[in-house]
Structure formats: structure tokens, C-alpha cells
Amino acid sequence: MSITLPSLRGGRTMLVAVCALISLCAGGAAAQQAPASAGPVDPQLIDDLVAANRILADQGVLDGWGHVSVRHPRDPNRYLLSRSRAPELVSADDIMEFDLDSNPVEHKGRSLYTERVIHGEIYKARPDVMAIVHTHAPALIPFGISKVPLKPVYHRSAFVSVGIPVFEIRERAGMTDMLIRDRALGHALADALGSHPAALMRGHGAVIVGPSIQRVVGRSIFLPLNATLQMQAAALGGPVTYLDPEEAQKIEAREGYGLGRAWEAWKRKAMAKP
Numbered sequence: 001m002s003i004t005l006p007s008l009r010g011g012r013t014m015l016v017a018v019c020a021l022i023s024l025c026a027g028g029a030a031a032q033q034a035p036a037s038a039g040p041v042d043p044q045l046i047d048d049l050v051a052a053n054r055i056l057a058d059q060g061v062l063d064g065w066g067h068v069s070v071r072h073p074r075d076p077n078r079y080l081l082s083r084s085r086a087p088e089l090v091s092a093d094d095i096m097e098f099d100l101d102s103n104p105v106e107h108k109g110r111s112l113y114t115e116r117v118i119h120g121e122i123y124k125a126r127p128d129v130m131a132i133v134h135t136h137a138p139a140l141i142p143f144g145i146s147k148v149p150l151k152p153v154y155h156r157s158a159f160v161s162v163g164i165p166v167f168e169i170r171e172r173a174g175m176t177d178m179l180i181r182d183r184a185l186g187h188a189l190a191d192a193l194g195s196h197p198a199a200l201m202r203g204h205g206a207v208i209v210g211p212s213i214q215r216v217v218g219r220s221i222f223l224p225l226n227a228t229l230q231m232q233a234a235a236l237g238g239p240v241t242y243l244d245p246e247e248a249q250k251i252e253a254r255e256g257y258g259l260g261r262a263w264e265a266w267k268r269k270a271m272a273k274p
């Protein structure tokens with residue numbers, strides 16, 4: 001298709017016309033970039049996501065940083081995550097919808113989590129994952145900066161048995177400020193996570209995934225607890241008896257049993273805070 005411009009007198013008129021054309025095109029492109037919404041979700045899911053933020057803050061897994069997301073139940077190419085806010089302060093109004101390139105459906109001029117790309121890139125790579133937590137839990141840090149692997153020592157953290165890889169950002173991007181600031185780094189982290197339930201991020205924290213909000217919250221509570229218990233056992237000296245892979249498999253086969261009971265208690269305690 002060719003566009004015939006009317007004859008214009010003088011360079012300045014031409015410049016104004018070209019600028020107007022560019023402006024129109026740029027405006028159109030910007031409008032196209034905002035992804036469409038996958039539609040409203042059950043308020044119960046929003047309620048659970050808010051509760052997940054509050055529970056993980058209450059349990060010391062998230063502090064002023066870190067975040068938790070859930071995949072959109074109607075569209076696997078969308079996810080829900082709070083605007084940039086401390087998890088213990090998150091409410092339903094803060095929850096926003098993003099596409100898997102981590103563009104917000106409705107920006108509303110809000111400040112967003114820089115590291116939200118972690119969520120988008122993992123949802124792309126892992127169709128089985130329905131919820132994700134990114135934490136800076138201090139108890140996990142020693143296992144990301146030493147050569148001692150995190151191993152399952154506690155029945156509630158049997159999922160550790162399949163191995164928890166360590167993401168070394170230097171291998172992927174050289175010297176950085178350690179944050180997952182763009183999609184390429186998010187993709188590299190998703191690659192390091194592979195099919196595992198969690199990956200440690202050297203000198204930074206961890207990412208933990210699961211098939212539901214409740215499961216990922218449970219895993220996020222028990223992963224740092226396992227790390228603490230493993231360090232305490234090592235400090236006693238002598239050999240440590242880890243869960244046998246067969247024991248872990250038997251526990252995992254019934255993982256989730258009783259989680260509803262714990263979820264109710266965690267939620268009540270966390271939501272009771274002002």
C-alpha cells in the first residue's frame with residue numbers, strides 16, 4: 001500500500017506533517033502494546049492471593065520485598081500480581097493483571113515490581129506452575145553461596161528431595177546488581193529452575209513454584225525452615241540423616257494432605273493484623 005501525501009510548501013510544513021504522522025503511528029503502537037484482559041476472576045482467588053501476601057509476610061518469608069503471583073484461571077497467558085507494595089500491606093485493590101511479557105493490562109500509572117519478569121518467564125516455561133513466590137529469606141542464603149547442597153531433613157519439606165538448583169547470575173550476565181531486571185534474565189532463571197519446585201539465587205534469595213497458591217505458600221514456609229534445621233543439625237557435628245528419596249516420594253504422594261487446615265490458621269492469623 002502506498003500513501004500519497006499532498007504537496008507541501010516548505011521544509012517546515014513537511015517537518016510538521018511528518019511529526020504528526022509519526023505521532024499518530026507511535027500512539028497506535030502504544031495502544032496495541034497494552035495486552036487485553038482475560039476477564040474478571042473469582043473474588044475468592046484474589047482473596048487467596050492477598051492472604052498469600054499477608055501470610056508470607058507474617059511467617060517471615062517475605063519482608064518489604066519479594067512477591068507472590070498466581071496464573072490467571074481463564075487464560076494461561078496472563079498472571080495476577082500486586083503493584084509494587086510491601087506484601088504485608090497488599091489488598092485486593094493492589095492486584096493487577098499482566099501478560100507473560102510482564103506488561104500490565106491496565107498500568108494506571110502505578111509503580112510495578114522490577115522483578116515481575118521472574119513470574120512471566122517462569123509461567124512461559126512451566127505450564128504446570130500455577131503460583132510463584134520470589135523471596136529473599138535469609139535462611140536460604142548460605143546454601144546459595146556455599147558448596148553445601150540443600151537436602152531434605154524435615155517431612156514437611158520432602159519436595160527438597162528432587163534437588164534445588166542454584167542460579168548463578170554471574171554465569172549468565174557477568175557483574176550485575178543481582179536483580180532480575182529484564183526478560184532475558186528472567187528466562188535464564190526459569191532455565192536454571194528447570195522442572196524443580198524451587199531454585200536458589202546466589203546472594204539474593206530464591207524462587208519457589210507450585211500447582212496452587214496454597215501449595216506454593218506451604219513450600220515457601222517450609223523451604224527456609226528446612227534450611228535452618230539443616231544448618232542446626234550440621235552445627236551439632238557428626239553425620240546427618242536426611243530423608244531417604246523413597247520416604248520423600250511417599251510424602252510427596254500425599255503432599256497437600258492437611259494443608260487446608262494449616263492454610264485456614266495461617267490466613268486467620270495474618271489477616272487479623274491491621
Ligand SMILES: [Zn+2]
Binds near residue numbers: 134179
Ligand atoms: Zn529479588
